[in-house]
Amino acid sequence: xxxxxxxxxxxxxxxxxxxxxxxxxxxxxxxxxxxxxxxxxxxxxxxxxxxxxxxxxxxxxxxxxxxxxxxxxxxxxxxxxxxxxxxxxxxxxxxxxxxxxxxxxxxxxxxxxxxxxxxxxxxxxxxxxxxxxxxxxxxxxxxxxxx
Amino acid sequence: xxxxxxxxxxxxxxxxxxxxxxxxxxxxxxxxxxxxxxxxxxxxxxxxxxxxxxxxxxxxxxxxxxxxxxxxxxxxxxxxxxxxxxxxxxxxxxxxxxxxxxxxxxxxxxxxxxxxxxx
Numbered sequence: 662x663x664x665x666x667x668x669x670x671x672x673x674x675x676x677x678x679x680x681x682x683x684x685x686x687x688x689x690x691x692x693x694x695x696x697x698x699x700x701x702x703x704x705x706x707x708x709x710x711x712x713x714x715x716x717x718x719x720x721x722x723x724x725x726x727x728x729x730x731x732x733x734x735x736x737x738x739x740x741x742x743x744x745x746x747x748x749x750x751x752x753x754x755x756x757x758x759x760x761x762x763x764x765x766x767x768x769x770x771x772x773x774x775x776x777x778x779x780x781x782x783x784x785x786x787x788x789x790x791x792x793x794x795x796x797x798x799x800x801x802x803x804x805x806x807x808x
Numbered sequence: 809x810x811x812x813x814x815x816x817x818x819x820x821x822x823x824x825x826x827x828x829x830x831x832x833x834x835x836x837x838x839x840x841x842x843x844x845x846x847x848x849x850x851x852x853x854x855x856x857x858x859x860x861x862x863x864x865x866x867x868x869x870x871x872x873x874x875x876x877x878x879x880x881x882x883x884x885x886x887x888x889x890x891x892x893x894x895x896x897x898x899x900x901x902x903x904x905x906x907x908x909x910x911x912x913x914x915x916x917x918x919x920x921x922x923x924x925x926x927x
Contacts (some may be wrong), residue, residue: 679888682867689871703873707846710871764841767864772843779847 666730667691673716673723675742678766681717684725685710691727692734697802705734708780708798711773716740718763720793729802733782736798744790752778752786809833809919811876811899814855817913820878820901823885824893833875837922838911842868854922857910861885866892876900880907 669691671684689706693699709725716723720742728735745751751758752774759769778784783799812829815822834853839845840860845868855876858865861883869877876899879885884902885893893900903910920926 678864681864682871686867686870699873703871706871710867711843711846766862767840767842767860767868770841770843772841772847776843776846 663731664695666728667695668726668728670724670726673713673720673725673738673740675717675720675722675740677717681714682710685713688725688727688736692729695729697734701734701800701802704780705736705798705800708777708784708800709736709738711776712736712738712796712798714768715773715794715796716742718759718768719743723793732801732803734798734800734802738796739793740795741793744792745786745788745794746790748786748788809914809917811855813917814876814878814914814919815901817917818878818901818903818905818910820903822899822901824890824898824900826876826899827897831875833919835922835924836911836914836919837872837874838907845874846872848923851920851922851924857907857914859883859907861889863889863892865889866896866898869898870896874898878903878910880905880910 692702720740723740726737750756754775755771757769757771763769781798782801785797788794811826811831811833814833832853833855835851837845837854838857840858854874856874857878859880861879878901882904
């Protein structure tokens with residue numbers, strides 16, 4: 662069965678822990694309601710949730726944009742945050758710049774970026790210090806087709 | 809193992825009940841850091857044993873398809889956490905046990921890790 666592309670976006674507010682995760686939760690519902698394989702939905706939900714939490718924790722604000730096609734789930738997050746000075750180091754499991762109070766909230770394990778990469782079929786990270794970070798997550802719905 | 813049996817073994821108080829206590833639980837995830845759970849939780853039908861009694865635990869359970877949460881050391885969730893758990897249909901329990909003892913009792917009773925590392 663074919664379906665039309667579905668796209669949308671969510672605005673994210675830095676520091677808003679009350680609604681933290683709400684965008685990923687809604688995207689997960691959309692994917693589930695489309696009848697996409699639960700394991701693929703789960704991977705997409707985890708990758709986007711980690712990316713969303715990074716915006717909440719580190720940035721002033723951000724936007725999560727999604728595009729669901731027949732073959733892929735694409736999620737792009739743009740934030741107005743401090744940027745990442747050393748991307749290689751940030752991708753290292755266990756490395757975190759989050760303060761102690763964030764760890765008390767359950768975050769700052771230093772696994773966020775590795776988890777995004779692990780759950781994506783394609784993962785791209787661009788960052789400019791002092792301006793912000795863009796994360797692009799692509800997950801294949803159908804084997805063998807990337808875009 | 810059923811969720812009801814998990815509740816018995818942990819001598820847990822139910823804060824948000826499950827629709828069905830006969831629901832099957834196959835494995836345990838345990839951490840107070842949510843990204844560690846998101847990294848390792850790979851087996852389906854798992855429960856979370858944690859000391860993190862806030863809404864972030866509920867969100868993480870929802871995202872990772874975790875079937876229920878047990879808070880250790882008698883840590884009680886606040887009203888907002890309970891409200892979110894009800895809304896998402898995630899059962900919440902509280903036990904006086906520590907994380908170590910809670911996991912140990914369930915492991916001894918036959919449940920494995922959600923990481924699959926004990927296979």
